[in-house]
Amino acid sequence: MSQSEVEQLYTLLDETTTILRSALASSYLDAFIENVDNIIDDGQVQVEDGQPTEAVVKQLQEKYAAINFSKVSPEDVRTVIQLSMIKAIKEDSIQSNHQMTPDTIGFLMSFLLERVTKLSDEFTILDPSVGTANLLTTVINHLQAETKQKATGYGIDNDDSMLAVASINVALQKLPITLYHQDAVDSLDIPLVDMVVSDLPVGYYPLDDNTKNYETRADKGHSYVHHLLIEQSINYLKPGGFGVFLIPSSLFQTEESKQFVEWINRHAHMQGLINLPDELFTTKQGQKSILLLQRRGPESKQAKQILLGTFPSFKNKPELAKFMREIDKWVASNLAE
Known part of the structure; x- marks a missing residue:
């Protein structure tokens, strides 16, 4: 992947993590973990006690359709996750x-x-x-x-x-x-x-x-x-x-x-x-x-x-x-x- 494609993938991950974070009122890191677990599970959004709502589920699934890790090299995957963790460290003040x-x-x-x-x-x-x-x-x-x-x-x-x-x-x-x-x-x-x-x-x-x-x-x-x-x-x-x-x-x-x-x-x-x-x-x-x-x-x-x-x-x-x-x-x- 080119650098711009890696950045695009990170941006999609960040957008979906932010949507989930807002819906669940969670930390960025917890939302990121649940978000990527959803993606790994073929885009199936985990719903518990009615959260996230149907509208949020639909919004997430539409964005998940543009995320495909199957053709991404291991090093590019690592880079995207690393960028996400840097964001989590900043957002959550991780020790x-x-x-x-x-x-x-x-x-x-x-x-x-x-x-x-x-x-x-x-x-x-x-x-x-x-x-x-x-x-x-x-x-x-x-x-x-x-x-x-x-x-x-x-x-x-x-x-x-x-x-x-x-x-x-x-x-x-x-x-x-x-x-x-x-x-x-x-x-x-x-x-x-x-x-x-x-x-x-x-x-x-x-x-x-x-x-x-x-x-x-x-x-x-x-x-x-x-x-x-x-x-x-x-x-x-x-x-x-x-x-x-x-x-x-x-x-x-x-x-x-x-x-x-x-x-x-x-x-x-x-x-x-x-x-x-x-x-x-x-x-x-x-x-x-x-x-x-x-x-x-x-x-x-x-x-x-x-x-x-x-x-x-x-x-x-x-x-x-x-x-x-x-x-x-x-x-x-x-x-x-």
Whole structure:
């Protein structure tokens, strides 16, 4: 689809969501979820307790007739849903932990996984904090396109609304991703996977009893949820598998970092830590980095030189391309068999 066609599709979604929002007196996000569920259900409008009215149902169905997702590429579907979520975040003042990973960061994480994994077969991938599935589907679409290998994905989240959007994302993109509504710190009913990608939530995990079996749990008080989810991710990686995590740049500057690093050294190889450009963040406290970990296994090894650096400004395409080539050189020197 051209950019204008994508915009037209988004506009139709926005118009129908707004009509439904007004009719149901709901949040934009809830109206969006119900609206797209109607579209997926062949344009059948869900009516409960007489709402929406027959007049609104007719108005919606007339507009639904112009919406056809069957010929839309997965990436265009993802873009349309992303635009809708940006509108929802603005309209409903959704908290920052629920906001989506920017595409530029998603593409960098995809590139990194593509380069370090050297896929030659079907692969499995987990996101333990899947949210709307924007990051997970970005990575799967990129890896399937570049490697021509099929993916099977798993996404975990305990937020009903975010998982509802993820379900829409997965259904419309026709991707083989299984979603689980649960706390990712609890035991997961999934197989070991080839790789993990996640934009981790940041802060304290309130349920101390759930962390008793975690080596990264705090000695006193609540534990950092991002520490726990990285440990959980490594536990569900196949030996030698890679995890790429979006983390606070201050991760290794906290009092708990010594214990966290000791855990990494026991169970994984810290292969890379790349800072993201300052321009992506409004405050220094909000700055993020990309952490590359590899689960220890019979054939894994610590890189002779950890991949360190800072991505150049995304506006400076020559420098960005140069940095990508440096990553290729690093992989050839440190990870190639």
